[in-house]
Structure formats: structure tokens, C-alpha cells
Amino acid sequence: MQRVDVIVLGAGIVGVSTALHLRRRGLDVALFDQVHPGEGGTFGNAGLVARNGFCAPTLPGFSAELIDVLLGQSSAVQYDLFSLFKLMPWLKKYMHASGAARANEYARAIAPFKALALKEHHSLAKGTTAERFYRKSGWLQLFRSPGGYGRAERERHFARIFGVDYHEVSGGELTTLEPGLRAEKLHGVLWPESESVSDPAGVVEALWRAFVHEGGLFYEADAQKLEQRRSDWRLVCTRGNQFHSRRVVIALGGWSGEFASLFGESFPLARFRGYYQQFRARSGASLSRPIADVEHGYMLSPMENGIRLTTGFEVAKWKSAPSSSQLTISERRAKAIFPLGHTLPHNEWIGSRSFLSDALPVIGPSAGVSGLWYNFGHGMDGFAFGPLSGRLIADQITDRPLGFDLSNVSPLRFKV
Ligand SMILES: Cc1cc2nc3c(=O)[nH]c(=O)nc-3n(C[C@H](O)[C@H](O)[C@H](O)COP(=O)(O)OP(=O)(O)OC[C@H]3O[C@@H](n4cnc5c(N)ncnc54)[C@H](O)[C@@H]3O)c2cc1C
Numbered sequence: 408m409q410r411v412d413v414i415v416l417g418a419g420i421v422g423v424s425t426a427l428h429l430r431r432r433g434l435d436v437a438l439f440d441q442v443h444p445g446e447g448g449t450f451g452n453a454g455l456v457a458r459n460g461f462c463a464p465t466l467p468g469f470s471a472e473l474i475d476v477l478l479g480q481s482s483a484v485q486y487d488l489f490s491l492f493k494l495m496p497w498l499k500k501y502m503h504a505s506g507a508a509r510a511n512e513y514a515r516a517i518a519p520f521k522a523l524a525l526k527e528h529h530s531l532a533k534g535t536t537a538e539r540f541y542r543k544s545g546w547l548q549l550f551r552s553p554g555g556y557g558r559a560e561r562e563r564h565f566a567r568i569f570g571v572d573y574h575e576v577s578g579g580e581l582t583t584l585e586p587g588l589r590a591e592k593l594h595g596v597l598w599p600e601s602e603s604v605s606d607p608a609g610v611v612e613a614l615w616r617a618f619v620h621e622g623g624l625f626y627e628a629d630a631q632k633l634e635q636r637r638s639d640w641r642l643v644c645t646r647g648n649q650f651h652s653r654r655v656v657i658a659l660g661g662w663s664g665e666f667a668s669l670f671g672e673s674f675p676l677a678r679f680r681g682y683y684q685q686f687r688a689r690s691g692a693s694l695s696r697p698i699a700d701v702e703h704g705y706m707l708s709p710m711e712n713g714i715r716l717t718t719g720f721e722v723a724k725w726k727s728a729p730s731s732s733q734l735t736i737s738e739r740r741a742k743a744i745f746p747l748g749h750t751l752p753h754n755e756w757i758g759s760r761s762f763l764s765d766a767l768p769v770i771g772p773s774a775g776v777s778g779l780w781y782n783f784g785h786g787m788d789g790f791a792f793g794p795l796s797g798r799l800i801a802d803q804i805t806d807r808p809l810g811f812d813l814s815n816v817s818p819l820r821f822k823v
Pocket of ligand 1: 417418447450454629661717758787791792
């Protein structure tokens with residue numbers, strides 16, 4: 408039996424960042440997951456740390472994109488009717504929170520996270536082997552039609568308000584930036600202040616190694632085995648060791664909502680599936696930065712071992728068999744603008760993005776359960792926000808001044 412200052416559940420980017428920040432504040436920390444750190448939901452993301460992203464993702468309005476969604480031909484959104492129907496009450500709240508009327512409110516709430524995310528990545532990664540994965544080449548949004556470009560104006564509007572730089576790039580300039588692109592019919596927006604990484608799981612692995620090297624503990628365990636006895640928490644890990652602590656941080660990504668409900672706490676959290684597949688580039692073609700085909704909702708990101716295609720959202724039962732249609736549609740569209748080569752063997756993956764109904768994460772102490780802390784619901788930006796939200800939890804636990812208004816992300820906002 409061992410007593411620690413904090414138990415952290417979940418070793419994705421959020422949990423590992425939380426654990427490392429806490430350890431660096433001198434606390435005894437034990438981190439737990441069922442899988443190797445970084446091999447859960449964080450494993451296959453697009454590796455983007457975007458400086459922009461002031462609008463919550465939403466369903467397309469009336470457009471060719473919406474028709475694609477309805478016909479099951481969209482790379483951005485796929486659904487099965489049963490899951491969509493079940494999601495309706497949540498979706499209604501989400502559409503309200505992410506709609507035009509509340510755009511200003513959302514942008515103002517997310518802007519401080521966007522301003523600090525990259526700095527926090529660098530500061531946490533400094534001196535670890537994660538440093539080598541960061542790339543300062545920005546990211547590129549591609550538009551196939553003036554309509555698509557116009558629908559994304561709100562994002563550029565907020566970028567101007569918050570002083571985030573972007574450049575419009577026309578066909579010729581686009582090929583200078585990315586020589587492999589078939590850019591004649593595309594219009595681009597380059598976000599130079601963003602960065603990306605060439606291996607998101609590699610970043611988590613490197614931060615986890617730093618955590619262990621600096622004295623942190625990691626064990627395999629099923630978080631469901633956590634028990635509370637008065638103000639004491641107990642977790643028995645797979646090998647039988649028993650850990651006790653007064654504080655537990657829940658960083659279980661898309662599984663955090665179900666987990667919180669075991670302790671009588673309820674959060675409006677929805678989990679969406681997303682896929683990736685990796686390709687070789689055809690000989691001579693390469694990418695220097697992530698690119699998004701905005702109207703079709705997929706991305707291509709250069710990774711250590713090939714080009715990663717990541718899809719948009721799939722509304723489906725988590726445990727239902729993976730469907731190949733979103734990847735197939737995305738691949739066909741991607742090949743029209745970039746010369747993707749063969750798929751790499753064993754390189755398909757299914758992961759999740761989890762959203763609270765107001766599209767903002769939960770970072771803070773439970774309103775009703777003593778010693779329970781939450782860090783989840785980071786939506787599209789979980790990889791980008793992990794180091795920052797880990798720091799914010801660690802600052803709260805160790806009573807450091809935050810310099811940050813956390814009321815928008817407080818768990819209290821869902822307390823009725
Ligand atoms: C296709 C796709 C592309 C994306 N691209 C980007 C991007 O470019 N930039 C960006 O910022 N974000 C991106 N995201 C989102 C990002 O990947 C996630 O928001 C982020 O990884 C969430 O991290 P996390 O640590 O909260 O969750 P996870 O990485 O899912 O970690 C949670 C951990 O909890 C563990 N766990 C669950 N249940 C239990 C249990 N019972 N016992 C023990 N352990 C348990 C899991 O094994 C997992 O390791 C993308 C997501 C997808 C799907």
C-alpha cells in the first residue's frame with residue numbers, strides 16, 4: 408500500500424501534462440491508465456496546436472456540405488440514425504451554445520486558451536525529448552469555393568479582433584508554400600503563428616518519460632476500480648498494488664463523463680469518433696505543415712512516418728464496428744488535391760473528440776465530491792490545450808495564483 412498526494416487517472420496528453428506539472432511542484436503523483444501513455448485517444452490526432460479556432464465546430468448550414476452529410480457522402484460528418492436520435496437533447500443545447508448569437512461569448516471564453524496553448528507546450532516540453540517534434544511552419548486552410556471561404560469569415564473576424572495573424576494565399580503562392588498541392592482551383596489561408604508536431608503520441612511518451620524520470624509513478628489500472636471512503640480515495644492497480652490519496656484528477660478523455668457518474672456527478676459530455684489513416688507521399692511530393700480541406704472537414708498532416716489523413720466526426724455507438732466510408736470519401740477527395748501514395752500497413756486508427764454541451768472544457772474541482780478534480784472535454788483542441796489545462800489544475804491544487812479566469816470552464820457551471 409502506498410500513499411501519494413495526487414492520483415491522476417488517464418495518461419493521454421491531458422493526464423500526462425497534469426501529472427508532470429504536479430510532480431514539478433514537488434507532489435507525489437501516481438498516474439494510471441489501462442494502456443501505455445499516449446496510446447488512447449491522443450494517439451492518432453492531427454498534431455495541430457492552432458493559434459486560431461475561435462468558433463466552436465458546428466453542423467453545416469444549408470450548402471453542398473449539408474447535402475453531403477444527409478446523403479452519407481461527407482468526410483466531415485457521418486452518423487447512424489439511432490445514435491443521432493439519442494444525441495438530440497445534447498445537440499439542441501450544443502447548437503444553441505455554438506450558434507451565431509453566442510459566437511462572441513464563445514470566442515471570448517476560448518481566446519485566453521488559444522493565446523497560451525503553444526507557450527505552455529514549449530515550457531512543459533523544454534529539456535525533454537518532446538522538443539524535437541515541434542514544427543513552426545503554421546497550418547493551412549484550403550477552400551474550394553468562394554462560398555466555403557465566405558462561411559469561414561467569422562473565424563477570420565475573431566482572429567482580427569484577438570490580433571492573430573493570417574495570410575491569404577492564392578493558387579501560385581500556394582504551390583510555393585506546398586509544391587505537392589494541386590492548387591489551381593484552391594484558395595488558402597495560412598496561420599503562421601500556429602505550430603504542429605510530427606508525432607503526437609511521441610510527445611506524450613516523451614513527457615511521460617520526463618514524469619517518471621523526475622520521480623512520478625505510473626501503473627496500469629482500471630479507473631473503474633477507484634473507491635472513496637470518506638475523504639480517502641483508493642485504487643488497486645492491475646498488479647495488485649494499492650494506492651491511497653486525498654485527491655484524484657479525472658483526465659479520462661471521452662470516458663470522463665461516464666466515470667463521473669459513478670460518483671453521482673453528471674456532465675453533458677458527448678463523444679464523437681474520428682479516424683486516421685497514414686499514407687506515403689508519391690515520390691517527390693511532401694507536405695511542410697498540416698492542411699485542412701475546410702469544406703470537406705478532413706486534414707492531411709505530415710508525420711514522422713508518412714502523411715496522416717484525419718477525418719471529421721462520426722456520430723456512432725462507441726463500440727460499433729469501425730466504418731470505412733469516412734476514410735474512403737476523405738481519401739478520394741484528398742487525392743484530388745495532393746498526390747497521396749500507398750497506405751502504410753497497420754496504420755488505421757479510431758479515436759475520439761469529446762465535447763461538453765457549451766463546447767468548453769471542464770477544468771477544476773468537483774462541486775459535490777470532496778477531493779475529486781476534473782480535466783476533460785477539450786473537443787477539437789485536446790492536444791493543443793493539454794499542457795495548459797494540466798498547469799491550470801496543478802496551480803489550483805497547489806493554491807498558486809492562476810492569472811486566469813476559470814469561471815467559464817468550472818465544473819460548477821453544470822450544477823443545477
Ligand atoms: C481524428 C482526430 C484528430 C484530432 N486532431 C487534433 C489536433 O490536431 N489538435 C488538437 O489539439 N486536438 C486534436 N484532436 C483532439 C485530441 O486528440 C483530443 O482532444 C485529446 O487527445 C484528448 O486528450 P485526453 O488526454 O483528454 O484523452 P485521451 O488521450 O483519450 O486519454 C484518456 C485516457 O484515459 C484512458 N482510460 C479510459 N478509460 C479508462 C479506465 N477505465 N481505466 C484506465 N484508463 C482509462 C484511456 O486509455 C486514455 O489513455 C483530434 C481528435 C481526433 C479524433
